[in-house]
Amino acid sequence: MIGQDNIFKSHMDSNSVFKGDRDILRPSYIPEQLPHRGDQIQDLASIMVTALRGNRPSNVLIFGKTGTGKTAVVRFLEREVNRLKRENLESAELDDEFEDYDIDKVEYVYVNCEVVDTHYGVMKNIGNKFVEEWSDQIPFTGWPMEKVYESLREKIDEESRVVVIILDELDKLVTKSGDSVLYHLSKINSELDQSKVSLIGISNNLKFTEFLDPRVKSRLGEEKMIFPPYDAEQLKDILADRAGKAFEPEILGSDVISLCAALAAQEHGDARRALDLLRVSAEIAERERDESVTTDHVYRAKNKIEQDCVREAVNTLPTHSKLVLYSILLMDDNGSDKLTTGEVYSAYNELTKRSGMDPLTQRRITDLISELDMLGLINARVKSFGRRGRTKQIQSSVPKHEIIDLIESDESIESVKSLNIGGNRVKQTKLI
DNA sequence: TGTCCACTGGAAGGGAGGGCTT
DNA sequence: AAGCCCTCCCTTCCAGTGGACA
Incomplete structure (x- = not known):
């Protein structure tokens, strides 16, 4: 029962502009039709149809920028296969046109390598897709890699089937953890007796294959597709x-x-x-x-x-990254618009010293600065000043005061905030 | 043309923390 | 309990670098 004074009541009374399920407008929703991706669906279906005949389809690499429908097309086909499987199960007699096909024996496994970005994690996730009992699962850590791989291979090979492994955001995995997962997965077929494995790699970055071992590169890129922007x-x-x-x-x-x-x-x-x-x-x-x-x-x-x-x-940054960003923003606010790594490091050092924390080394801070740059929170360009050395030139690219306030509201660096209490924050925190 | 600055960024490795195996 | 594995975060070391300046 919802009482008269329930805090949700007034909001519940308001009319929704949505007709029904608002998830229809989420990118993860796969509609019945994918406008302007008919050709790509047909191309991929023509490769994947091999799986329905019980054979191994070629491995496929799909490239295209964010939001060009790569994942949607792959998952669209996965859904169509699952729909066929369901219909096959419901009506024992399948249409004549499918009598040569082994639809039941196709399994799709989807792994998002942005979420699971280690060798171990990817292998574990794939292996556990074939396990129902909790006790048979590969644990989330602890096993040697060889054992994880062996267990994965056994699980896939338990029965005759074609397993299509989709590795989304594959470039993230390769940049972070190298190509050893791809090395193992792309040669797994030679070690399987009953099953066959096919790989679909999805990437935003066309160049990531440069980092791959040539054998992996050729095995993985049997077919390539490029999705144009809309x-x-x-x-x-x-x-x-x-x-x-x-x-x-x-x-x-x-x-x-x-x-x-x-x-x-x-x-x-x-x-x-x-x-x-x-x-x-x-x-x-x-x-x-x-x-x-x-x-x-x-x-x-x-x-x-x-x-x-x-x-x-900003909220999800680790403490020291926040302190580096905080140093940059305060100095920027103080009028120093183009900073060098050395300046940022001494400011950061000063902040940590005053707040009783142990500072990280300058080498580590250069990495944190590069990460902040990649996140788009700052601009950092390497520039040479001749005799005055070569360093990064750093500028913030976020609304200063708003982000300073946001960082100061973080409990883990409260001690830093207290340094600035009273009077002008900028003048009090004269850092260099 | 060579020197020099202030770093950059790669490589190697340490150690803590999670967990499994024997 | 001891030994092992993997990942993550970090340090240490060091060769390399662009360009102003002598």
């Missing part, structure tokens, strides 16, 4: 398709879809971005109890997404 018109179709399912027709203002598509097209045609913009715009409209979604909501959604991204990135 243009604004195609993004509009994608959005219109989803919006039709997510909203009543009169909810969306006339230019909302065009604007979301245009903004996302500016960023290399990212469908994920376009969907996020539309969903967040609608959520803002809903929260403010507006009856329709307008272009104003879209512009605000754009700002909100950008701000949330930065805040999320």
